Amino acid sequence: MCCWENQNQVVVWIWIGIGLFFLTTLFITLLVINYLKSIKKNKQKVSTMFRDVKKEYGEHMLSLQEQDRERLAEELHDNIISQLNIIRLTINEKKPEELNVDLKRSMQLIRELSHNLTPPDLNEIDLADLIADYLVPINKNIEVIFHHLTIEIAISNPVKLNIFRIIQELITNILKHAEATRVDVSLRISLNYLMLTIEDNGRGFIIGNHSGGIGLRNVHSRAQKIKAIYKLKTKPEKGTKFIACMAIQ
Template identity: 60%
Template structure:
């Protein structure tokens, strides 16, 4: 091959090589830009998800606070204020011993209300004892059967204790108000991996799905969600109701 043609071929291959390098560089640039855009988009999605979760947690916290305030107002109005008003009206008709007993009962109600709103230091009391203490007060109004089986208790967080306690309160309060039950059975089982709470009554029961707001189900849903628990409610008209909650214990 003549020298001139040989040089032309070399130059041609050089340009082809440069073109291929350019295409490869362009392809890599497009890939990097696409990846960067995807990462940025995913980052924005994660940030938005975090913001949505924070907003949801805040809304749930506000809702639970409002529910607690409503419960406090209802307890004050229906129980304590009503009892004190009756004592005032009966001042001239009852003797001192009867009035003293009425006042004592009213003070017990206030003590129960205070305990329910602000349970003792959760780090200083086991969950089964916290529940037992609360149920001792409820026994004044209904027959309670409490069963506990505890294999392990050291790794239950204060958040789990508080939310389990509030869920139990919600169930007991609604049973006392609406179920017309004569017996409530409470069962607590704690193992190293799981915590199971069961609450059963022999009351009226109801058709599932028709009284979710009446039994404070949203309140229970939010508290169960906060501790990553799942639950099931079994009930039929005139056959009572049974609530079972399962929470995995974080190791």
């Protein structure tokens, strides 16, 4: 009788073991299934995020291209076409020497426009020299003071290009609208940050009335691309000061 009870206990423990093994296997299987579902769900989220980012990037690039086209059309109409039209209307009244000067001025405008549209060779020049080279011909039209305090640190080409384009936009706005006689440009680069300051002594403006301009929209877009924060300080007849700062990673 005792032997029979012992056999029953062994059978019970065997079934208990089988049951525990089954439950453990079931539990692990459910965990694996849930884990695989989670991976699949995360992949779908990542794929959706990638499509959204790609779409947003494409829309952003199209917006920048459209803004560049508008700026090009504006530059052609306001500067080059207007200058050539003046030459056409006065061609019979001016001396050859005067016409030669007007044509040279138009050619200079075209060269400047071409320079603005063509990306510089960013691998062969550092940011301070790039800015200095751009400001040299500007000095013929307005007094430009360039201060720079930099260290030898690698600046990525996208950062160089966007900082350079921001400067171009702001200088163009100053020359066209500010009626300024002097511009101060300052560049500071340390181990941790890059700071750009552009200040003019022009007539200033009310920010709310100009916040939608093509130039300022381009400045905002390019600052966003390099994760730079910026501030524009201006008042009528008090000049304009632009300050941008970004972390160097």
